[in-house]
Amino acid sequence: MIPTDVSPLIFMHQISLQDGSLLAIGCHHYLSDGHGLSILGLRFSQWLKDKHSLAFDHDRSKLQQLASLSSIRYEHSEMSLAIPIIPGLYKWPLSDTVVKRYTKNYLFDRLNVTNNNGILSMNDVLMGWLTKIISQIRQVSRQTTVKIGMALNGRTLLPNIDVNYFALAFIDKHHRSSLIHLGWQPIGGNDLSFSNWTRFPIYKCDFGQGRAKNFKFSSMECDGLIFILPTMTDDEIELHITLQAEHAKLLLSKLV
Numbered sequence: 001m002i003p004t005d006v007s008p009l010i011f012m013h014q015i016s017l018q019d020g021s022l023l024a025i026g027c028h029h030y031l032s033d034g035h036g037l038s039i040l041g042l043r044f045s046q047w048l049k050d051k052h053s054l055a056f057d058h059d060r061s062k063l064q065q066l067a068s069l070s071s072i073r074y075e076h077s078e079m080s081l082a083i084p085i086i087p088g089l090y091k092w093p094l095s096d097t098v099v100k101r102y103t104k105n106y107l108f109d110r111l112n113v114t115n116n117n118g119i120l121s122m123n124d125v126l127m128g129w130l131t132k133i134i135s136q137i138r139q140v141s142r143q144t145t146v147k148i149g150m151a152l153n154g155r156t157l158l159p160n161i162d163v164n165y166f167a168l169a170f171i172d173k174h175h176r177s178s179l180i181h182l183g184w185q186p187i188g189g190n191d192l193s194f195s196n197w198t199r200f201p202i203y204k205c206d207f208g209q210g211r212a213k214n215f216k217f218s219s220m221e222c223d224g225l226i227f228i229l230p231t232m233t234d235d236e237i238e239l240h241i242t243l244q245a246e247h248a249k250l251l252l253s254k255l256v
């Protein structure tokens with residue numbers, strides 16, 4: 001694995017603005033995943049505050065010890081050095097990202113969701129509701145199966161590995177046999193992929209100039225990719241929904 005100027009393992013940029021500064025932090029997906037990046041940002045903030053922070057667990061031999069288990073494969077496909085084959089960006093249809101904020105009470109009230117037993121989470125309702133209206137916009141027939149992918153932290157499913165582990169691990173049997181195995185296309189598909197970052201305590205982090213005022217991801221041109229982000233208000237989330245441009249325009253008119 002050789003880092004380059006355009007694809008470093010870890011990068012950090014600080015850009016000065018008139019009303020503050022912009023801090024951009026990134027981690028190559030060959031090295032770790034979204035959870036690892038979250039922990040990286042949190043530990044960096046803690047170190048800036050008191051010059052002391054817990055060290056990462058990066059013992060890759062733990063994954064090698066799991067290699068004999070038939071249900072676990074530690075050679076993640078994204079760790080391959082082979083150059084991925086993807087269509088040129090100039091061939092992709094124009095996409096747009098819809099941004100919308102919701103509180104749980106507001107969303108449940110507008111959708112007439114009853115949750116007397118507290119079984120339904122906001123995540124459940126968002127996935128069901130957005131899948132329904134986006135499938136209608138895409139004119140997906142009722143006979144077509146729409147697959148929904150939700151990124152998860154595989155550390156909770158691996159022995160001797162906890163949330164402090166900074167690396168990638170891939171559970172082949174669970175992934176391949178699961179209904180969430182999409183094989184989804186970046187454009188023109190019927191499936192949706194959700195990524196929930198609301199547990200990342202970004203607004204409690206101080207990187208040297210006070211706590212963060214806003215948190216965003218870089219643009220990703222993937223039709224059907226949905227980010228659920230935290231906000232400065234604990235009971236509010238921010239949706240970033242990327243669709244083909246004409247579908248995004250229709251979605252805006254259907255959001256409550």
